[in-house]
Amino acid sequence: MAIAPSTKGFGYAILEGHKELVDWGVKSVEGDKNAGSMEKVEELIAHYNPHVMVLEDTLAKGSRRCARIQALTKRLIALAESRTIKVALFSQKKIRRVFFADGCGTKHALAEIIAERFPEELGFLLPPKRRTWTSEDSRMDIFDAVALALAYFYSCRGLGNHMGFKKVA
């Protein structure tokens, strides 16, 4: 189970192995976003009973995530530990190192790689490339969550950059 918190709520992805996408989506929360997010994550845990929770390492050096997201990550880690769920953290740098040969790439390029990997499930959800004057599409949270999940699987396999994706040089 991978959770990617955002300004509106969070994106989530549940995978069974690196090939099977079981559930994915965006949960939007109003009011107290962290409390609402925690409730919704608890519902997902109760439903899917995951082994592993994969999160972005918001406390990593150079991370620019806001204080609320950092606090939410800490609460999610505590929740996972209380349910004896293994926690895996990946910084943006680590994720990009998994997907791109040189470790550099845009969010949209990453989403395109994932949409190519799961064409039936996520192909039609890929938003158009964001213009500088538009805000980010909420569907991008799904791709962030799937990227986290895949990074976990490929780190388990010790694949590094060699994982069969079309690498962007």
Next chain:
Amino acid sequence: MTKNEIRALISHHTAGFPCSAFFVKLPFPAKAAVFGNLRIPILCSSNSLRVLRPPPMTSTQLPNYLRANRKRLALSQDEVTFLLGTQSGAKVCRYERFVREPSLETALACEVIFKRSVSELFPGLYQKVEQEVAARARALVEKTDRRKPTRQTARKREAIAELAAPIS
């Protein structure tokens, strides 16, 4: 098992990752295949080969995969309800939350809608039923063993023993 057969099997298990290099280390039974810098531990016996996979994210197989298949087709719960011909939209929600098990007619309708077999759509339920049948088959094997052996009972025993296999 030939090198090509092992290569095909590993390629199948690793979803066709491109293999720039390939070899199997010799010490038996623990062996490893290497694709570039990817090392996959392999358990090898005389006629079978199994690639060890990383642990799954979910603990056990889910009772059904209706939600994943519905989302794959970009259908809403109401639309699936309409296609299933049921009255209440809450039913689909209950199936997806594993609260309720569908009837045979609904399960077959799901097979038609999602173009996946019932056992693929309901693997958890299928596994449960399979184990129950296997347990009953084991009991039946014991019963048939007591009967006088004829060609008919031998055939019957063979069929039931096959059913009993999953948990034996």
